[in-house]
Structure formats: C-alpha cells, structure tokens
Amino acid sequence: MKKIVTIVTILVFSVQLAAKEGMWIPMLLNNNIAEMQAMGCELSAEDIYSVNHSSLKDAIVSFGGFCTGEFISSKGLVLTNHHCGYGQIQKQSSMEHNFLKDGFWARSMDEELKNPGLFVEQLVYMEDVTNALVNSGDKFKEIEAALIEAKELDNPNLTYKVVPFFGNNQFFLLATIKYNDVRLVGAPPSSIGKFGADTDNWVFPRHTGDFSLFRVYDENGNAFTPAQHLKVNIAPRTPGEFTMVFGYPGRTQEYLTAVEMDQLVNVENARRVEIRDVLLSIMDSEMRADAEVQLKYSSKYARIANGWKKWIGQIEGVQFSKGLDRKRKLEAEFTARIAADANLWDKYSGLLNEIAVNNTQIAEGQLKRNEFIETIYYGMEWFSLMSQLQRAKSDVDMDVALVEFHQNYSRTVSEKTTAAMLSMALATFPDLLGDMDEATFVSTVHNEIDALVELATKDDSIELTAVAPTASNFNTSAFQAFYTVSPDNALLQKATELSAEYMRALMEVFPERNFYPDANSTLRVTYGKLEGVNPRDAVSYGTTTYLDGAMAKYKPGDYEFDMPAKLIELYDNKDYGQYAENGKLPVCNIASNHTTGGNSGSPVLNARGELIGLNFDRIWEGTMSDVNFDPNICRNIMVDSRYVLFIIDKFAGQQWLIEEMELITH
Structure with a gap:
C-alpha cells in the first residue's frame, strides 16, 4: 500500500x-x-x-x-x-x-x-532516425553519413544534420534552410x-x-x-x-544527479562567479570613466555579466528551492523502485554510485580547466586573438582579425584585466611565465599587440612569432597546461555514457512520466x-x-x-x-x-x-x-x-x- x-x-x-x-x-x-x-x-x-x-x-x-x-x-x-x-x-x-x-x-x-x-536558419522538417542509429556502435558515422547523403540527393537545397536527444538515446535528422542576407531595420x-x-x-x-x-x-x-x-x-x-x-x-x-548538480552549481559556478567579480569590476570602472571605452566594451561586458549574474541566481535558487533535496528524493524513489524489481536491480543497482565516483575523479581537472577558461581565455581579451592569428591561413586573414579586434580594444582596460586575471591564473598554472615577472609580461604582451595592429593597418607582412614572441609562447604554453590538467578523455567519455544510461533508466523506472529532452x-x-x-x-x-x-x-x-x-x-x-x-x-x-x-x-x-x-x-x-x-x-x-x-x-x-x-x- x-x-x-x-x-x-x-x-x-x-x-x-x-x-x-x-x-x-x-x-x-x-x-x-x-x-x-x-x-x-x-x-x-x-x-x-x-x-x-x-x-x-x-x-x-x-x-x-x-x-x-x-x-x-x-x-x-x-x-x-x-x-x-x-x-x-x-x-x-x-x-x-x-x-x-x-x-x-x-x-x-x-x-x-x-x-x-x-x-537566420529555418527548420523545414525533422525525422526520427533512431532505429537506424541506436546500437550501431562503430558504424554510427558511416550510417549517419549515408542518411545525410540520401537526403542531399533527394533535395540538395537543404542542409541536413543528425542530432542526439535524451542523452544519445534518440536521434533525429533535421532538414534546415539558411538565409545569409539579414539587414538591420530598426533598434x-x-x-x-x-x-x-x-x-x-x-x-x-x-x-x-x-x-x-x-x-x-x-x-x-x-x-x-x-x-x-x-x-x-x-x-x-x-x-x-x-x-x-x-x-x-x-x-x-x-537530469543531473544530486552529486553532479552540487558540483556544478556550488563548486564550479561559484568559482566562476568569484573570477568574473574581479573582471567585471575593472571593466565597469573603465566604462563609466570613458564614453569611448563604454562603446567598445559594452557588448563584451554584457556577455560576461550575463553568465556571472545567472550563476549567482542559480546558486541561490537551488538553495532556496531545496533543489538538491528534490534530486535526492527522486534518487531515493528510483532506488526503491529498482529494489522491487529484480530485472531493474540487475541493470541499475550500481548506477548512481558509478556516476558519483566518476564525478569525483573528474572534479579537480574540471575546476582547473574552468580556471583556464575564465582567467585566460575569457579574462585576457588578446589571448583568443592570438589563437585566431595562429590559425590564420594568410596575411589577409591576420589583417582582418587584427583590425576587427582593435575596433573594440583599449590597451588600458586590457592591461588592467590581464594583470588581475594573470595573478589568479598563476595560482593554478605557476610555470606559465618562466622567469619573467608579471608586470614585465603584461607590458611586453601589449607592446606586441600594438606592433601587430600597426603592421595590419599598413598591410605589411606579419611573422607572428617574430613580432609577438611573448604572446605567442604564452598562448602555446597556456594551451599545453590546459590539456595537461583537463580531465582524462576516458573519464569524460564514461561520464557521457553514464548520463545516457541514467536517462534510459529514468524513463524505464518511471514509465508514467512524460519526459522531455x-x-x-x-x-x-x-x-x-x-x-x-x-x-x-x-x-x-x-x-x-x-x-x-x-x-x-x-x-x-x-x-x-x-x-x-x-x-x-x-x-x-x-x-x-x-x-x-x-x-x-x-x-x-x-x-x-x-x-x-x-x-x-x-x-x-x-x-x-x-x-x-x-x-x-x-x-x-x-x-x-x-x-x-x-x-x-x-x-x-x-x-x-x-x-x-x-x-x-x-x-x-x-x-x-x-x-x-x-x-x-x-
């Protein structure tokens, strides 16, 4: 009863x-x-x-x-x-x-x-292709390509892609059409x-x-x-x-478990908030002091502040609504239901524990990975520029990237944000600068950025490592450090597989629920x-x-x-x-x-x-x-x-x- x-x-x-x-x-x-x-x-x-x-x-x-x-x-x-x-x-x-x-x-x-x-892109239609792809193993890519090729032969005017839903438990083929002439009418x-x-x-x-x-x-x-x-x-x-x-x-x-949600909201996002507090404070001060800086940085500031404020609200909202308790109650009911069914118990009895163990193994690397993303990749605006320049296929591509970057750039703002973010980053990545001190690094990098921009405006040839050796070396070293500390790919793949299994389990254990992806x-x-x-x-x-x-x-x-x-x-x-x-x-x-x-x-x-x-x-x-x-x-x-x-x-x-x-x- x-x-x-x-x-x-x-x-x-x-x-x-x-x-x-x-x-x-x-x-x-x-x-x-x-x-x-x-x-x-x-x-x-x-x-x-x-x-x-x-x-x-x-x-x-x-x-x-x-x-x-x-x-x-x-x-x-x-x-x-x-x-x-x-x-x-x-x-x-x-x-x-x-x-x-x-x-x-x-x-x-x-x-x-x-x-x-x-x-702008419109959905023309979508088609369930789960039966063709689920449990296809190593043949997944081959079958996916064949499905798309058949559609392209039938109607080459549309774009096709296969998208997973319900944690890779269901697959739909989407047919879309894109329009590339979109003009500003009013704002x-x-x-x-x-x-x-x-x-x-x-x-x-x-x-x-x-x-x-x-x-x-x-x-x-x-x-x-x-x-x-x-x-x-x-x-x-x-x-x-x-x-x-x-x-x-x-x-x-x-569909995160309680352990996963706690890690994401109260550990990872809480740290992101701390970092962005510092970054936004600097940007806000400079924008209020200079109308030109405000124009240049308004979009960047809004983008960074949007996530920052959302995460603060998310942390408080989960606590206020007792979100973790709700997850734990669901998991308790999940466990009770599978305990009452021998078949379900055989399949899922160890699942929640496996997810918790794997999450613990990933956690430290994930925090360090986020530290790189927040302090270096987002926190130092010139860093992503250097990545773009290193991928450029020609001087023309470099010139375009540099001119566009400089349109919304202030050396004063960038030096201040770089100095603050660098100080934080070095706590996790202490060897990034070698023997160079922080102040010298900040000044040198920005001198190099100025030199690159000047060459771009003159349409001169750019030898990136010669003009900006410090910024180039830092970019390479930082990415190497990022890959070194990031969670092992095998653990990340296991996390994906466990999430898919948990999604399947929820739908099987709670058949009366109408789940959405x-x-x-x-x-x-x-x-x-x-x-x-x-x-x-x-x-x-x-x-x-x-x-x-x-x-x-x-x-x-x-x-x-x-x-x-x-x-x-x-x-x-x-x-x-x-x-x-x-x-x-x-x-x-x-x-x-x-x-x-x-x-x-x-x-x-x-x-x-x-x-x-x-x-x-x-x-x-x-x-x-x-x-x-x-x-x-x-x-x-x-x-x-x-x-x-x-x-x-x-x-x-x-x-x-x-x-x-x-x-x-x-």
Whole structure:
C-alpha cells in the first residue's frame, strides 16, 4: 500500500509539472496537445508543426545560431531581442553614428543595413532516425553519413544534420534552410532596449524594451516571403491565460544527479562567479570613466555579466528551492523502485554510485580547466586573438582579425584585466611565465599587440612569432597546461555514457512520466500561463509592469537608467496611441514558460498563436531552471508586444513598419 501511494504522488507531481515544465519537440506535440488545449490553447498539433502545410514553425528562425527570431510580416521582417542584435548594432556604430546610444531606424528598405556573416536558419522538417542509429556502435558515422547523403540527393537545397536527444538515446535528422542576407531595420536606443542594464538583468519588475528588427532577403536581393508570419496581438491580457514559447533553447541539464548538480552549481559556478567579480569590476570602472571605452566594451561586458549574474541566481535558487533535496528524493524513489524489481536491480543497482565516483575523479581537472577558461581565455581579451592569428591561413586573414579586434580594444582596460586575471591564473598554472615577472609580461604582451595592429593597418607582412614572441609562447604554453590538467578523455567519455544510461533508466523506472529532452539548440515548444509569483517571503510579482514603473527608476544621465527625452514627453502627455490598457502602457510581463539561453528573442504566443510578447529573460529566483525547474518559482520575462509597437510607432515614428504587420485588437 505504501508503494502505491508513492507512485500516485509521483503521478500527481508529474501532471502538475507537465503544465509548465518541459521543452517539447514540436514534431511530437500529439503527446501534449490535449493538456495544452485543457489549459486554453485553441490550436491543434498540426497548426503548430506540420510538414504538409504551413504552420507556426515556419514563422520561427534561429537568429545567428545563438538566439531566436520570428517573422512578423509577409515581407521577411524579423523581430528579435535588442541584446541578440546588439553585436550587429555595435558593428554598425561609430562615435559619429552611435546606434547603440541613439538607436537606428531605416525609413525604407533602401536604408536597411547589411550585416555580413549574420544569418537566420529555418527548420523545414525533422525525422526520427533512431532505429537506424541506436546500437550501431562503430558504424554510427558511416550510417549517419549515408542518411545525410540520401537526403542531399533527394533535395540538395537543404542542409541536413543528425542530432542526439535524451542523452544519445534518440536521434533525429533535421532538414534546415539558411538565409545569409539579414539587414538591420530598426533598434531603439540602449536607454530603451537595455534599460536597467546589469542592475535589472535577470530580475523583475522589469522595464526593458529589449527588441530589434531585421529583414531577411533572398538570394536575388528581394525581401523574403515566409510561408507563415505571426500576427501581433495588442488586445488586453488576462492573468492566467495560456502562453506558449516557440524557439531554440540552448542547453539545459535537467537530469543531473544530486552529486553532479552540487558540483556544478556550488563548486564550479561559484568559482566562476568569484573570477568574473574581479573582471567585471575593472571593466565597469573603465566604462563609466570613458564614453569611448563604454562603446567598445559594452557588448563584451554584457556577455560576461550575463553568465556571472545567472550563476549567482542559480546558486541561490537551488538553495532556496531545496533543489538538491528534490534530486535526492527522486534518487531515493528510483532506488526503491529498482529494489522491487529484480530485472531493474540487475541493470541499475550500481548506477548512481558509478556516476558519483566518476564525478569525483573528474572534479579537480574540471575546476582547473574552468580556471583556464575564465582567467585566460575569457579574462585576457588578446589571448583568443592570438589563437585566431595562429590559425590564420594568410596575411589577409591576420589583417582582418587584427583590425576587427582593435575596433573594440583599449590597451588600458586590457592591461588592467590581464594583470588581475594573470595573478589568479598563476595560482593554478605557476610555470606559465618562466622567469619573467608579471608586470614585465603584461607590458611586453601589449607592446606586441600594438606592433601587430600597426603592421595590419599598413598591410605589411606579419611573422607572428617574430613580432609577438611573448604572446605567442604564452598562448602555446597556456594551451599545453590546459590539456595537461583537463580531465582524462576516458573519464569524460564514461561520464557521457553514464548520463545516457541514467536517462534510459529514468524513463524505464518511471514509465508514467512524460519526459522531455534537454535543450540542445533545436526548435522546441514550452507552454504555461501568464501568471505572477511569490518567490520568497513577503515578495510578490504581478504579471505586468508599466511605463510608470520605468519612470520611477529614471535617473538622468545614468548609464543604466537614463531615458530618452521623447519617451518622457510621450509619458507626460499619456500619448500611448492604441497600445494602452486602462490608461497605462504595459512594458513587460512574466509567465510560467520553461525557457533558457537561446530562447532570447522567442515569441510568446497566446492561445491562438498570436504574438503577445518577446521573451528575453528569467526572474532572478528562477535562473536555476536549467538544472532544477520549479514551477512555483520559475518565470520567464517578456517585453509586451504593445510596448514594442508603441516604441516603433509613437516613439520612432516608423508607421511604415506597423503597416507591414497584421495587428489583432481582440
């Protein structure tokens, strides 16, 4: 009787989670659609993903391979986050035309700016090829290549790849198409698109207009016509209404054991936070003191700070939600179930212990490996440049790399960050400098970088080891040290195999659960509700923030909380056009959708599949959702579609873009 009660408890727990937790494969939504419809969804599984006719999936793109975007017009107009387009906006900027600071708006298609190297990629279809590949052993690569070759012969216009799911227990072949002409159409100033900057990053209440607009062109230079684009809903929202996020989440690790999660969160990530504390402090000080440095380093700073703040929230979130206790309870139930079944016991009785032992054997090397990555590879900005130069095939490649590097480089900043990171790195790698002292090394390396840049600007031939011997030797020595301390490949391979076995075991031992695969940068659907949260004692977040709240944060001239005069004027006059709700202008919302990195720029859709928001963040208390999703705490943050259109229309005066879209007012 006791065992039956336990199983029923798990069943109820699974149903509660399934309403919100999970990043589901769109091809397999028939397993979820009944629950989605019970929550209010008005679509069928075929409406969301179809290979026979256009469906919502045809409106979704992978933006640059690192974010998500969506078509919002029949003329290839793509909406994504400001922080997803940030690097391109920065590249298009100069001190004379600072599009990060002032924003950019093309007044016609002729004024849209090309972005070499930027692409969007669409999923055309996916196909389960597990039976052909599972247990194929040494023939895996051969069979995989044959599957792809057959597809290429059938349709050479698509790109094909095989992707593992469920820890290499299931395999899908993905057919995609890429578009390489993606032009910048519009972006608000950073005082809107990045309002709140690092102080507000990962937190709620939020008031950030985190969006930018691009347009996709076909190979003939014409605006691309997608098979489907999203309608934009500007009607009032209802707390509790169904929401769905469609996008390309990057990576999650939801099926770690308690031992693995403890090591990752409380040891490895805690150390990463310590290192980035130092690095970010230096960068922040220099950026606040010099406007040119701020322009050059804003993207670098944002990238480094993003992970730093996420890890802090993850550490606190796992502790607050008792994430390790939840893992241990699951493992206790796992052990009880296999103990009651002789067949399962024979297969899995030693599995958790094997994982723990292997994790211990890997731990020290993994920490040292991370030390290299954080202090040297990321911490010394010139280091990755040297790696790029050593791989360059010609002087032209070197020149391009050096000129691009120098555009966003300050010797003063680099010397200070290098000195601080070097001091940390030497504690783990004491022999890196040989007999040279730290101060001499820092000065010498930067003299060499200056010499390389000068040669590149003159188009002179570059003999790397002759011009930059100290930097070159350090690069080689550091990588040698990295490979020496990194965990043994056999142990890493064993960890992969044990993870795959644990995933198989969970699905076999808990057959009543509807498992979803970890995120792996493939197209996924997650669903939940527009709902607030009480994340901790005496703290409550409603579903929506308004422009009134942004004005309350306003600090004239502040790096993070300044506001454009035009926006203040619109607020003072309450000139919100058709985008207000009860006399107030909505800015951001939260919902219970399960998201992660890569979901940035993903559309948040209502029950009819209409765009109501643009996903861009998670709340601070829920950043642990990559390893420990708790439906009682975890919430995604979106910029309200009404605020996006208000900025385009009333603030920027770009009615021609509004006219391209299909607006829904009910």
